[in-house]
Amino acid sequence: MDNLITLWSASGLAQMTFGQAFMMLIGLGLLFLAIRKGFEPLLLVPIGFGGILANIPGAGLAYSAVENAVQGADPAQIVELTRLLGIVAVDSSKELLAAYAAVDSATHLAIHQWALDAGFGNGMLYNFYTVSIASGVAPLVIFMGVGAMTDFGPLLANPKTLFLGAAAQFGIFATVLGAVGLTSVGLMDFSIADAAAIGIIGGADGPTAIYVSSILAPDLLGAIAVAAYSYMALVPMIQPPIMRALTTEAERKIEMVQLRPVSRREKIVFPLVLLILVALLLPDAAPLLGMFCFGNLMKECGVVDRLSDTAQNALINITTIFLGLSVGSKLVADKFLDINTLGILGLGIVAFAIGTASGVLIAKLMNRFGSTPLNPLIGSAGVSAVPMAARVSNKVGLEANPHNFLLMHAMGPNVAGVIGSAVAAGVMISLVGG
Amino acid sequence: MDNLITLWSASGLAQMTFGQAFMMLIGLGLLFLAIRKGFEPLLLVPIGFGGILANIPGAGLAYSAVENAVQGADPAQIVELTRLLGIVAVDSSKELLAAYAAVDSATHLAIHQWALDAGFGNGMLYNFYTVSIASGVAPLVIFMGVGAMTDFGPLLANPKTLFLGAAAQFGIFATVLGAVGLTSVGLMDFSIADAAAIGIIGGADGPTAIYVSSILAPDLLGAIAVAAYSYMALVPMIQPPIMRALTTEAERKIEMVQLRPVSRREKIVFPLVLLILVALLLPDAAPLLGMFCFGNLMKECGVVDRLSDTAQNALINITTIFLGLSVGSKLVADKFLDINTLGILGLGIVAFAIGTASGVLIAKLMNRFGSTPLNPLIGSAGVSAVPMAARVSNKVGLEANPHNFLLMHAMGPNVAGVIGSAVAAGVMISLVGG
């Protein structure tokens, strides 16, 4: 009979909260979008599934040993915990965890040991998160793989398109302003670090967003990653109306001159040039852009093809699986269900829209004052979202002029946008991190 | 001359114990079975080789820094150790390690630091074990890969076969009873957690057995894993006599109706249904079945094929290599050579036999009271041992009736058995773990 009670009280039904049930539906919703609607399935399938796992009541898969112990320990153990924390008794688990977050590393270790001695352990997803994201390694490895898949040829053929990649990053900083604005009018409660992490959604680059969030605002990482990947999938819906509204029919018809061929040596030297520039100017962007350049050098140099192939396949796939599940661990109800999440989702789409608009407007400017014709539609590709945004430029261009293939031209600003948002990430980490 | 003595006393010959020599022969024997007889070579080659490595005298590859230090430290260092342990001097290394096992986490850390300061380190295999098995990650990753290789089509076409997968798990619990029985008559010395871990051999599922043992009875893990994989390889010898004994010729001739086609959508939704049921009823089975369902969803959803391919190839292979070597580390003589190991080997084969019999008998029952004909031979496939047990059903069926292809029908109970033993694992962890 005791066993029956043990089994029942250990069951999910007996412990399910409304928030957990709701978050499991959110997880199923993400899976639906990924599988049925094709929303960035490589990330949203693991994220959605991880989100369901994280919210299984009683399993504590997304919690650390300490969090699991705080929820499950008996009163005598909690007394010991408050002694270790050096506080008087508090009312709720939430306050205990807040007190835990405030103590120094030595006390953290002591309390972790207390949790182990009390028979609690880290949840599976918490371990995945620690190893893959908190360490920073998973986004960096994915960035290396993306580097090994990126062709800088179109960018090298027309380096001016780097300005478009810069312009579109305005979406990032406008969103920062939006986030602090919502905070200053009292609607939300974001710190400046939170605002910076939210802004990076506008970079339209998944690994960069996850990397920055993991440093500046780990609590918001779930919402930021979900927003970033969802809106990237929505780029074909978000961008065209903005692009049409800001350009004339005549501008959309502009045909661009054929790109010059780019030599292999230029492609080999380019990642090194970029790396040196990062080293001289923005060391805080070195991990992200360094790994990106390393991947690209492996691809272009032609003498380490087996490493490049692995970086583009086995390694990036393995990392993606664990990264996705780890992001899912941040969809745990008591962290995700918060008014701030709504703010993040709202601000994220604004970021995409502003980035698109800035790119198009600067492209118009460059067309007006430049010597060679430049179709403003390729400006929107500067938000990154590689290669979707470039395809959108191509598609909108074809609507206006069926002989106008903009794809190759849009790849320049598109990969420039990746560099631009990594630079923005470095600035933010430098100014508000640490 | 001193160097010559150093070299000689560091050599294996000077330090070899009888137990180590014997275990190296066991390791060679496992390699022979794997390579020459085809016994589950993917696991038994690494396990056998790891077993040899673990028993290399003087190398201490399977020991932690503390174990190595306890064996190698000088008297002054041992005095310091007893002081840290808060005990008076003891006679043997064994007692020191028992005292070490009893202290709390903070003291564990202090003693680990003492070992490092004394110049000792973790052995290579000990590190592999810690990272891959003690963390729980390797069995889970393998289960994810198995999920990505599993086709639930035959099960979905005939869900009633899930009952056969349930029935065959009786082998697990009968073995638990056997283990506690041997203990209560004083022949063996198993705790209830040990008994549960031994029982899981009857689940005929390697990663499940390793996962459960690593939580409930890490000391028995070597014997349990070796038993589980060896008996799985022996399924074609263990099962047929039992199947023939419990069925009539007429029953073995029963032809089953063709399975209905199963739609892709059913296959996509099924892992989610299973996951939700686990979440509601048995959170302690969530890591195992969660990863299994995740792998299966990746396979079936059709939009993340590159992740699914990696889960089925590079990732599962890498994990298998380290899992196997880590299991081998538990074949170290002073842990493996124990009367309990014989008990485990004996109980394991009983578990397989009882599981087979239960599956066949319940299948007979279902055939008698069900509306559609059901060949009792597919009941034995409920023990798992995928896909060997299903092939055995097919083969024994063909002997009785050369036109009777049972393979597809037996795949239903076969994969049901995987689910069934993972559920049993969850119950056991819930009831006797922690």
Next chain:
Amino acid sequence: MDNLITLWSASGLAQMTFGQAFMMLIGLGLLFLAIRKGFEPLLLVPIGFGGILANIPGAGLAYSAVENAVQGADPAQIVELTRLLGIVAVDSSKELLAAYAAVDSATHLAIHQWALDAGFGNGMLYNFYTVSIASGVAPLVIFMGVGAMTDFGPLLANPKTLFLGAAAQFGIFATVLGAVGLTSVGLMDFSIADAAAIGIIGGADGPTAIYVSSILAPDLLGAIAVAAYSYMALVPMIQPPIMRALTTEAERKIEMVQLRPVSRREKIVFPLVLLILVALLLPDAAPLLGMFCFGNLMKECGVVDRLSDTAQNALINITTIFLGLSVGSKLVADKFLDINTLGILGLGIVAFAIGTASGVLIAKLMNRFGSTPLNPLIGSAGVSAVPMAARVSNKVGLEANPHNFLLMHAMGPNVAGVIGSAVAAGVMISLVGG
């Protein structure tokens, strides 16, 4: 304005030292050699790139949290650090770090926690180094992969060539003598452990050199690895003059008898024979040779091809990427730019030369006193540098006699050299390690 100062003082230009700039040029030079000249690109591309990353001023990618904190902490925090170290105030970061290196593990932990609390973290490359090299796992995994790629057929057909693999290891020990000689005349400052690690360059085997250095002389690892891989790439230039100088035209023309066919069973049993011999005689070589034999057994046994394929491809490639970047982290200016590095580079090439000469001379001896003809040119292949050294033997042989294909005959001493240097590594770890 403050932000502008923050950004400027965080920039690389403001913090660049001459040493860092110089090391970045060294990194570019290694990339040039790897990409343009084909110098061991699989290792030197990651090493060179890692070297550049390690020297990015202000990024601290190659430093631990403690090193970063010592360089960046404010005076109050440094006071706290000296209190933890139990020393009075010191003048330079270098002295602080020396004091840190001298304290026990518990104090290391306390100071690591101090660094975390002060807001500093491990650099990316430092983490890579810790996980891949300091743990020992990366060189071992690469050695397993090399084992899975090695064919012992030619060695088994003519086991006497093992003596050539032994003879060429004289380069290792002669170099040890050179290193201690330079120290005893006061030109360099190497400990006996340093000398042993430097000697292993003469083993002409990358993973062995990195494994030994990581245990005996981690500070010299960068220079040792760079020397080892560079000189391996230079084997076609270093060896031929020595080979020609030590042999007569008649000797170089010697044709060898066709190798006997070797059965599959011999190939399966050989790695086990080698393993047992290691276990009995030299346990300190067990990790290296154990993993090597394991890889080879996986390849030859024919029943775990999926594991063998993964060991030769995805796993070794992933490990190579991180191993290379980690070695690069040791090219950080304040560790690499040292008079000792010049000594290492000089001694390394001497080691290759002496190893080559010893191999050729012993081969001459064996030819004179043996019953079957033995071309002394295959002796040089005993240094390892697989398969480059064997190709060099073949090429020099063809020059003297266009019908004389020595490649297969040279593969015997070539793989024997791998075993020989792993044995030498074991002796050294046994005698001067720990």
Next chain:
Amino acid sequence: MQGNIMAQGVELMIYGMGTVVVFLALLVVATTAMSAFVGRFFAEVQQLPRVRPVPARALETDDPELVAVISAAIHRHRQEK
């Protein structure tokens, strides 16, 4: 104590086997219901070769030249029909 572990074993068997049976029985019900539901409301045209939807945006930066070439080829092919 020895009798005690026997009792624990019996209990573990009863509750364990019970849970396994109940769980899998519920799974039979849920699976059957799911199949009926999917079959009724989301029936696929069966037996068609499985269509793999192209991911909306693969992780990789596709080769744009290839995309352009293929687009052109498809375009021509459609016009020729």
Next chain:
Amino acid sequence: MQGNIMAQGVELMIYGMGTVVVFLALLVVATTAMSAFVGRFFAEVQQLPRVRPVPARALETDDPELVAVISAAIHRHRQEK
């Protein structure tokens, strides 16, 4: 305090966007210079199929028989020319 965070946001925007633009502008300059330099001093014969230099020594122990066979074939081929 609330006004303070607004000011911080504005500052972050100014310095952040400024850095992005300056950095990418410098990259335009550096890239253009690099392309000119490479084009002038290290020009490739363009449009040739990309030659992948064989690594001097691959990690693997090549199959020596294969090497021998290929060497012989190349040798014969050259002589026949």
Next chain:
Amino acid sequence: MQGNIMAQGVELMIYGMGTVVVFLALLVVATTAMSAFVGRFFAEVQQLPRVRPVPARALETDDPELVAVISAAIHRHRQEK
């Protein structure tokens, strides 16, 4: 002290080189013995293409349809002979 390290180096050379030679000499003996033993008692029919024994149970859940189809094909093939 400086002379001391020289002595240590000489010692390391003597014992190290000695161990390498002794170890590889023993390996020559062991290998030769092993080859003789295998050749005498476990001789293979040589030069046959290497047969890869199918693992008794691969990790994967094989495609059962494929297995059935292949089984049938083999069956028919044998009967037709």
